[in-house]
Amino acid sequence: MRKGLIVTLVLSVMICVVAPVIMAKAAPVELTVYLPGDPPAKPDAVWDLINKELEREIGVSKVNFNFVPWSDLKAKLSVKLIAGEGDIFFDAPWNNLNQMLAKGAYAPLDALLQKYGGSVLKGMPQPYWDNNAAKLDGVTYGIPININIANYSVWGYRLDLAKKYGMKTPLKSLADLEQYLTLLAKNNPEMVPFTINNNSSIWHNYFRRQVAYGEMGPNAAMGYVLDQKTCKVLPFWEYPNFYKDLATIRRWYKAGLIEQDILSQKDDKALWAAGYLGILINDPGYSQTIHLPGVEIGGLKILTPPQKGFVDYAAWNFACIRKDSKNKVQAMKFLNWIHRSQANYDLLHYGISGKDWIPVGAHTFRYPEGYDPAVNYQFPWYVLGGDVIHHRLSADLSKEDLALTLECMDAKNFIPSRLAGFVFDAEPSKTEIAMCQVLEPKVQPYFDGVVDQSDGLAGVIQQYKDAGYLKIIAEMQKQADAFLASKH
Amino acid sequence: MHMRTHYRFSNLLLYMLAALIASACLLPFWMVVASSLTSEDSLIRHGYTLWPRQFSATAYHYIIAAGRIIRGYRISFAITIIGTFLSLLCTTALAYAALSRKWWWTRHISFFVLVTILFNGGMVPWYLVCTKILFLQDTLWALIIPYLVNPWFFFLARNYFKTLPEALMESARIDGATDMTIFTRIMLPMAVPMLAALGLFIALNYWNDWWLSLMLVEKDYLLPIQLLLRRMESNMTMLYQLASIPGMSNAQRPPAYGVRMATVVLTVGPIVFLYPFLQRFFITGITVGSIKG
Numbered sequence: 001m002r003k004g005l006i007v008t009l010v011l012s013v014m015i016c017v018v019a020p021v022i023m024a025k026a027a028p029v030e031l032t033v034y035l036p037g038d039p040p041a042k043p044d045a046v047w048d049l050i051n052k053e054l055e056r057e058i059g060v061s062k063v064n065f066n067f068v069p070w071s072d073l074k075a076k077l078s079v080k081l082i083a084g085e086g087d088i089f090f091d092a093p094w095n096n097l098n099q100m101l102a103k104g105a106y107a108p109l110d111a112l113l114q115k116y117g118g119s120v121l122k123g124m125p126q127p128y129w130d131n132n133a134a135k136l137d138g139v140t141y142g143i144p145i146n147i148n149i150a151n152y153s154v155w156g157y158r159l160d161l162a163k164k165y166g167m168k169t170p171l172k173s174l175a176d177l178e179q180y181l182t183l184l185a186k187n188n189p190e191m192v193p194f195t196i197n198n199n200s201s202i203w204h205n206y207f208r209r210q211v212a213y214g215e216m217g218p219n220a221a222m223g224y225v226l227d228q229k230t231c232k233v234l235p236f237w238e239y240p241n242f243y244k245d246l247a248t249i250r251r252w253y254k255a256g257l258i259e260q261d262i263l264s265q266k267d268d269k270a271l272w273a274a275g276y277l278g279i280l281i282n283d284p285g286y287s288q289t290i291h292l293p294g295v296e297i298g299g300l301k302i303l304t305p306p307q308k309g310f311v312d313y314a315a316w317n318f319a320c321i322r323k324d325s326k327n328k329v330q331a332m333k334f335l336n337w338i339h340r341s342q343a344n345y346d347l348l349h350y351g352i353s354g355k356d357w358i359p360v361g362a363h364t365f366r367y368p369e370g371y372d373p374a375v376n377y378q379f380p381w382y383v384l385g386g387d388v389i390h391h392r393l394s395a396d397l398s399k400e401d402l403a404l405t406l407e408c409m410d411a412k413n414f415i416p417s418r419l420a421g422f423v424f425d426a427e428p429s430k431t432e433i434a435m436c437q438v439l440e441p442k443v444q445p446y447f448d449g450v451v452d453q454s455d456g457l458a459g460v461i462q463q464y465k466d467a468g469y470l471k472i473i474a475e476m477q478k479q480a481d482a483f484l485a486s487k488h
Numbered sequence: 489m490h491m492r493t494h495y496r497f498s499n500l501l502l503y504m505l506a507a508l509i510a511s512a513c514l515l516p517f518w519m520v521v522a523s524s525l526t527s528e529d530s531l532i533r534h535g536y537t538l539w540p541r542q543f544s545a546t547a548y549h550y551i552i553a554a555g556r557i558i559r560g561y562r563i564s565f566a567i568t569i570i571g572t573f574l575s576l577l578c579t580t581a582l583a584y585a586a587l588s589r590k591w592w593w594t595r596h597i598s599f600f601v602l603v604t605i606l607f608n609g610g611m612v613p614w615y616l617v618c619t620k621i622l623f624l625q626d627t628l629w630a631l632i633i634p635y636l637v638n639p640w641f642f643f644l645a646r647n648y649f650k651t652l653p654e655a656l657m658e659s660a661r662i663d664g665a666t667d668m669t670i671f672t673r674i675m676l677p678m679a680v681p682m683l684a685a686l687g688l689f690i691a692l693n694y695w696n697d698w699w700l701s702l703m704l705v706e707k708d709y710l711l712p713i714q715l716l717l718r719r720m721e722s723n724m725t726m727l728y729q730l731a732s733i734p735g736m737s738n739a740q741r742p743p744a745y746g747v748r749m750a751t752v753v754l755t756v757g758p759i760v761f762l763y764p765f766l767q768r769f770f771i772t773g774i775t776v777g778s779i780k781g
Contacts, residue, residue: 038723039708066706071722075611076702082612083619267532270744274532 028061029330033088034077035383039067046351046377053344058333081105087325088335090383091142092317093133101134106141106320112332113140119339120332123387125149125411127313131421134318143335144315147381147391148284148408152309153209154299156272156282156290161188162298170298170400174210174248177279177300181257184278193278194252195259197268201447202258205281207245209302213309222436222469223476228310228418231484233477235469237461246446246453253449262448284408287401288394299400311414312421317382338385345390351377360395422483429475432468439463524548524749531745547746551720551754560713563628564695565758567712571632571694572687578636579686580679583645584671598646605639618704630704631712635693641686648682649675688766695759717751 040046047065054060066086068076074096080086081100089106091097100106113121121129124144134142155177162169165183167176181193196202212226223233226240236242252258259265271277275292282290286299303309321331337344342362350357350365356377358366367376381391393405407413426433443460445451515538523536527544534541551557586597614634624630652675660670676683698714705711711719724744 037726038719064706069702069719069722070726071718072702079611079615079703083615085619270532274529276533 029327030062031060031331032064032086034066034086035090036068036070036073040377040379041375060330087327087331089320091320101136107323107328108139110140116332117336119336123339123389131313133314142318142320145317145386146315147386149411150311150414151283151408153281153283153302154286156280156286156297156299159296159298171300185256191276192259193257195262195265195268198263198265201444202249203447210304211240213303223473231480233473235473249449250452258449284405287398308415310417312417339387342390348385349379349381364395365392366395424476429472432472435467436469520749520752524753528743528746546743547750551750560716564712567631568691568694572691575636575690576687579641580645583649586646587649601639601642625704626707631700634700652678
């Protein structure tokens with residue numbers, strides 16, 4: 001009797017000790033990822049495959065992708081972070097990144113990257129890691145997401161119309177563009193030749209970039225650094241060719257080449273999509289992204305060659321791991337899995353080969369016949385996992401577009417900005433910035449050619465000076481110089 | 489003779505004024521419906537018009553194809569009906585208890601509820617209570633329980649109950665009625681106008697809500713129509729603004745302007761159909777809880 005009791009006691013103690021260990025080993029690890037946007041259509045087939053591979057390779061039984069609407073991104077993600085849920089988070093400087101870094105909500109990634117994230121490090125060129133905006137006091141907290149070095153924008157124009165008017169295509173200069181617009185205004189009066197959303201202006205988005213590209217200058221303060229040797233901050237009226245370009249825009253406006261109601265235009269993209277616009281700004285890939293059925297799109301690079309644009313290696317989006325997540329190692333292993341091979345990258349971003357996409361060679365792909373984003377899988381690279389070496393280009397890019405896209409993926413086509421990594425702290429000049437922002441609607445008519453520059457531009461510039469604009473410029477110069485000094 | 493023409497003329501004036509105000513209320517809504525049935529092309533080119541220049545139901549097709557609308561409607565109806573019923577029950581029961589003088593602490597219920605109007609722990613504590621203490625996440629109850637007792641509606645019910653004759657309750661109690669009997673068989677039947685008005689407010693609360701599902705629910709099949717439409721709208725707007733979406737050609741571009749109008753129609757439609765039936769309660773019920781003569 002006593003012996004039986006002792007045996008039972010010993011056995012139960014053993015079970016109590018061993019069981020938790022066994023349970024812990026058997027407990028499946030599930031990762032939760034929070035991303036913005038729309039979930040891909042019918043993702044289960046693809047995600048099941050991913051989960052199977054992850055289970056086999058890194059012991060993660062399931063990855064839960066949770067998509068949050070863009071408009072609610074800030075609110076929802078910050079609540080989840082603070083309440084202690086989720087493992088991998090999308091974040092960005094334009095979202096919550098700076099606040100969350102200050103709060104210490106994300107885990108430091110240096111050790112994890114060194115140990116488990118080799119492929120992650122290889123996926124992005126080293127300057128991206130050096131100028132990582134998700135770094136605080138030298139510690140990395142976020143993985144940059146980008147698929148090229150920088151973007152050269154283009155004047156996207158209707159190649160079919162240019163050919164119809166008998167022009168020599170592709171267009172090669174601003175003079176060609178002017179002729180194209182003139183012919184368009186004459187032959188297709190129902191179309192709008194050229195316009196832009198009223199939250200930007202023609203000088204700012206087009207002509208300014210014709211002179212220099214990627215130059216440092218936060219829009220709020222409108223100060224620009226072009227000369228890499230002196231790193232002098234310029235007010236906008238000292239921008240090279242400023243008055244000459246304004247005169248050109250004014251001439252275009254008077255000739256009817258620019259929409260007369262440009263200051264109230266709200267949606268230039270929709271106008272283009274309906275086939276009523278002659279020129280639309282876009283990025284490499286334009287032959288697909290602003291594609292119109294049955295119509296060829298041409299793109300003249302904004303930036304007069306042979307100049308090169310500046311690049312500051314600042315990614316827009318980042319992937320971060322929550323500080324108190326219990327699955328930090330598995331999260332890093334999952335991120336590493338994405339970048340480890342082309343097959344993994346393809347599976348996550350493009351879906352099942354042959355069904356959702358068709359590989360064309362090693363670096364391009366095509367969508368199959370009858371592709372419908374409402375039904376076929378499509379995972380946006382810019383929310384998770386996009387990297388420079390694995391990203392596939394569309395095989396349907398026009399020759400011109402492909403050349404530009406490849407140009408944007410090669411670092412030797414850009415000049416590294418000396419101010420890469422510099423973030424202007426707007427706090428000391430926030431009053432002046434607020435006062436100058438009030439003046440923006442006053443200066444916009446000049447930037448769009450609606451009002452002649454001889455008619456009051458000098459007065460508006462004086463108003464800027466009175467509002468303390470030059471103080472902002474001086475503050476920017478001071479901070480930039482301090483940044484450059486600290487780099488050496 | 490004179491009096492009648494004068495009467496007719498001022499009547500005419502009043503009718504015209506009423507017609508003007510009515511059309512000012514009706515026109516925007518009419519424009520929304522008309523625009524939702526206009527083709528995207530026409531909307532971009534000519535803007536919103538009173539009569540569709542070019543009929544097209546693509547906006548509705550897009551929403552129904554991409555949005556899992558039927559399931560969303562089912563969830564919305566479910567939470568509205570169940571939620572309104574339970575909320576009415578809880579709110580009126582709490583109001584009854586707040587007026588009871590049985591124990592010393594029942595007098596302080598009103599103050600307790602008042603404090604929740606004035607002070608509030610914030611979003612994160614609320615979220616922690618709902619998920620870590622009540623374990624509501626990913627359940628249908630997550631969309632019902634947080635709105636069960638609204639302090640404003642509590643005060644409305646309490647004030648209305650206060651206007652009911654106390655003598656009636658006393659005599660019922662003397663006759664041996666329990667609290668439950670008094671509540672269900674005397675007070676609630678006497679409070680029908682208040683219940684109807686309150687029910688309408690609560691139903692609107694539940695029907696229009698997207699916040700609870702945004703925060704507490706991840707599973708797709710539990711999302712009410714409001715969140716589905718909001719999500720579709722927000723993501724579509726974002727896609728328009730993002731510079732490059734590889735593979736997304738204009739032919740597949742969703743009809744944004746039409747969809748915006750169509751979402752308004754789909755969201756408001758059921759409520760608009762409901763209003764005529766509840767109108768008489770609404771008009772009398774609006775003054776409920778105010779001074780009784």
